[in-house]
Amino acid sequence: MNYPDKNQLPTLSDRLNYAMAERGLKQEQLAVAAGCTQASIQKLSSGKSQKSRFLASIARALQIDIDWLELGTPPQEQRANHLPPKLRPKDGTPYVLGELSPWDDDTPLDDDEVALPLYKEVEISSGMGRSSVQIDDGRKVRFSKYTLRKAGIDPSNAACATNMGNSNHPLILDRATLGIDKGMRSIIDGQVYALEHDGLLRIKFLYRIPGGIRLRSFNREEYADEDYTFEQVMEQHIQIIGRVFWWSTLNPTNMSLLR
Structure with a gap:
């Protein structure tokens, strides 16, 4: 997955919705994978909430970097050019x-x-x-x-x-x-x-x-x-x-x- 910078996706809800679309996951599917409720996902994806104790689990379920999801900071391990x-x-x-x-x-x-x-x-x-x-x-x-x-x-x-x-x-x-x-x-x-x-x-x-x-x-x-x-x-x-x-x-x- 490509990680757009913070200027392109400035809010947590922007990044969450982008990642869900990239993975092809709906709110209820992500909730099951992350071990939380759909209401938790809805609050984050709508921008009603900016914090959640489930953010790490959500990032793992989406296979994305937690720092990028929470803060918009691109991960340090984008090493595509170093693949065998x-x-x-x-x-x-x-x-x-x-x-x-x-x-x-x-x-x-x-x-x-x-x-x-x-x-x-x-x-x-x-x-x-x-x-x-x-x-x-x-x-x-x-x-x-x-x-x-x-x-x-x-x-x-x-x-x-x-x-x-x-x-x-x-x-x-x-x-x-x-x-x-x-x-x-x-x-x-x-x-x-x-x-x-x-x-x-x-x-x-x-x-x-x-x-x-x-x-x-x-x-x-x-x-x-x-x-x-x-x-x-x-x-x-x-x-x-x-x-x-x-x-x-x-x-x-x-x-x-x-x-």
């Missing part, structure tokens, strides 16, 4: 990834970057087609230390994963890269988590319900809520990997660029 060559189109114009891009041993890290492990589904050699969620030893993801600091994430607890499918569309796109805080595994109602579900990597909103948990997709028109008792959680090997605190929105036509 394999992520650049033939005309030389880089895809804007924000703070994150694929990384290999030949790509040096910047001073404000850290290499994070990447989770993926791995087929068990003798498991008759079964899989488990494991760290991909052959690949890491470069990530901004600044983003981790802003989110209050200890780099030693940070990891990444790739979202597959459209269960959370349009909030989280297919093949979006996710930032995961492995240090946060306790359930906060309405937050997004990465899960291992009987060998499958799943990205869901979690809720506590009497005697169990609820898994919810952002795309509720196609994906119904899933309720599990604590006994079913154990039987189906549902484990929380960590809370999702960031995701990318890169969506190039040629997906082979990301493989």
